[in-house]
Amino acid sequence: MASSTLRGVRVYRDGAFGDPEDVTIDGSTIGTDASGALDVESGGFLIPGLIDCHVHIVDAGTLGTFADYGVTTVLDMGNPMALLAPLRGQPGVADLRAAGVVSTSPESAHAKRMHDEPSVLVRSPTEADAWVAARVEEGADYIKVVIDLPGFDQETVNALVEAAHARGRKVVAHASRFDAVAMAQAAGVDILTHAPLDRPIDAAQAEALVAAGAIIVPTLAMMEGLVEGLKRAGIPGPAYEPARMSVANARSAGLPILAGTDANVAPFAPSTPPFGDSLHHELELLVEAGLSTAEALDDATSLPADHFDLADRGRIRPGLRADLVLLEDNPLVDISATRRIRGVWVAGQRV
Numbered sequence: 396m397a398s399s400t401l402r403g404v405r406v407y408r409d410g411a412f413g414d415p416e417d418v419t420i421d422g423s424t425i426g427t428d429a430s431g432a433l434d435v436e437s438g439g440f441l442i443p444g445l446i447d448c449h450v451h452i453v454d455a456g457t458l459g460t461f462a463d464y465g466v467t468t469v470l471d472m473g474n475p476m477a478l479l480a481p482l483r484g485q486p487g488v489a490d491l492r493a494a495g496v497v498s499t500s501p502e503s504a505h506a507k508r509m510h511d512e513p514s515v516l517v518r519s520p521t522e523a524d525a526w527v528a529a530r531v532e533e534g535a536d537y538i539k540v541v542i543d544l545p546g547f548d549q550e551t552v553n554a555l556v557e558a559a560h561a562r563g564r565k566v567v568a569h570a571s572r573f574d575a576v577a578m579a580q581a582a583g584v585d586i587l588t589h590a591p592l593d594r595p596i597d598a599a600q601a602e603a604l605v606a607a608g609a610i611i612v613p614t615l616a617m618m619e620g621l622v623e624g625l626k627r628a629g630i631p632g633p634a635y636e637p638a639r640m641s642v643a644n645a646r647s648a649g650l651p652i653l654a655g656t657d658a659n660v661a662p663f664a665p666s667t668p669p670f671g672d673s674l675h676h677e678l679e680l681l682v683e684a685g686l687s688t689a690e691a692l693d694d695a696t697s698l699p700a701d702h703f704d705l706a707d708r709g710r711i712r713p714g715l716r717a718d719l720v721l722l723e724d725n726p727l728v729d730i731s732a733t734r735r736i737r738g739v740w741v742a743g744q745r746v
Contacts, residue, residue, distance in 0.1 A: 398422070400429045401721065402437040406711050407696075410689040412440055412725060420717040423742040427713045435745070439737055440725050442692060443709050444468060444718030446699040447674045448612045449588050449655030452479070457670055458488035462746045464671030465720035465739050468708060470655070470699070472567060472588065473497040475514075476533040487744045490718075492703065494539035494567060495530045498523075498555055503546035505569070517547070523554035527562060537565045537703070540584070542575040552582040565703075571618070580604055586702070587611040588655065590618055592633035595640035601648035610651040610702050613642050615680035616673045617657035620666030642684040652686070653702060654678060654695035675734045688730045717743040 403415040418441060419426040444467025452458060452471050461469055471479060471493040479493045496515045499505050517526050527538055538559040542552060552568075559566045560583075568579040571589035576596060579587055580603060587604070590596070590613035596604075604611070618638040625632035645652055656673040657666075668676070678691045686694070700709025708716045719740045724732040739746040 398426060398428075398432040399435045400432040401439075401441060401719075402434050404436070404439050404441040404721065405725075407440065407442045407692065408711060410693070412727065418711065418719070420719070420740060420743045423717060423744075425711060425713050425715055425717050425719075436721055436738055440722040440732070441711060442720050442722065442726070442733070443696040443711055444716075444720055444739070444741065445674055445695045445733070446470070446654070446703075446705070446709065447656055447658065447677075447695075448653045448699050448703070449614050449617075449657050450670070451657070451659035451661060451664075452482070452491070452670075453660060454478075455482055455485060455488065458482060458485060458491060459746075460670045461489035462487065462671075462739055462741055464674065465733065465736050466671050466674050467718040467720070467739070467741045468492070468699075468705065470494075470536075470703060472539050472569075472655075472657075476535070480534060487741055487746055489741065492536045492705075493534075494537050495533050495535040497539040497541050497569070498526055499541035500546040500551070503541055503543065505541045505543060505546070517551060517555065520550045520554035523551060524558040527555060527558035527564070531562045531564060535564065537567055537586075539567045539569065540579075541569040542578050542584075543569060543572050544574055544578075547578075549578055549581060552578055552584075556582045556584060567612075576600065580607060580609065583607065585609060586653075589614050589657075590638035590641040592618055592622070592635070592637050595637040596644055598644050598648060601644045601650050604645075605648050605650050610653060611641075611645055612653045612655035613638060613645075613681075614655050614657045614677070615639070615642065615684065616668040616677045617666050619680065620668055624666050639680075639684045642681065642686070646685055646690070651698055651702060652681065652690075652694050653699050654681065654691070675731070678730050678733060682730045688727045691730055692726060692733075
């Protein structure tokens with residue numbers, strides 16, 4: 396792959412855009428030598444490729460859609476590895492990490508609504524170790540556990556977390572209720588996904604989660620869509636405000652927040668945030684919840700790279716993957732500028 400150079404771009408680093416500089420793409424990585432490189436763009440605002448920390452993909456076309464929107468890495472949170480494994484490492488589309496199938500209780504509303512197959516069900520703590528071992532054998536990058544009640548008891552969640560940690564895998568917990576967050580915290584879950592809709596994470600709980608080293612992917616786009624969908628259908632349901640307040644309290648406590656959308660097209664899902672586009676809306680919702688525009692950008696770039704062990708991306712510096720998004724306007728002034736894209740590169744290949 397020939398090298399290319401973006402001339403006079405303002406690069407996002409450490410919460411700010413610097414003076415215009417040249418950035419060279421050397422093969423799949425960011426290089427240092429612009430001699431002989433082809434000039435492909437000039438001017439604009441350059442950010443790292445965006446990372447969506449909660450998706451459910453469908454096929455290779457889904458990964459291409461994400462890339463079109465500047466989302467260069469996606470973390471799938473529930474699909475069979477037979478579907479996902481062939482889609483890893485495809486050129487010119489979003490790079491894929493995955494949990495494989497999720498674990499849930501046969502008694503859970505999630506299992507019944509999503510018509511979960513037996514392979515996802517864990518009936519007791521004694522089944523946890525074998526279930527996690529099977530997911531690791533299939534190639535899972537992390538383990539996903541659905542905690543919402545009715546469902547698992549504390550002992551089963553504890554056993555799943557212990558089995559995952561013993562195999563070097565982080566645990567992502569679906570917890571969209573306050574009591575599920577408490578159960579996840581007690582079990583030592585690494586990553587919470589969804590913000591509760593019944594009652595916000597309060598200051599004390601947020602501080603306890605910080606002390607435990609946890610992080611949260613609030614998926615505000617999903618929570619907003621779920622609430623709005625129930626309203627349109629005339630069905631009484633929760634309000635969006637607890638989710639927004641959870642994010643505000645998490646920020647105040649210093650609980651790391653990562654951007655994720657729960658983008659999906661599942662027929663039984665409570666809401667279906669669109670692939671790619673919804674991450675830009677997620678950033679807007681995070682800012683509405685009290686985050687600065689720089690914090691929102693970090694939540695979709697460097698912080699996911701740090702917390703999901705993706706050390707080769709999430710920042711713009713020589714030697715890292717050339718996952719790059721060139722914008723027309725400054726997203727620190729208006730976060731919606733992330734939608735005004737001039738160019739996207741995935742591992743050095745222009746989309």
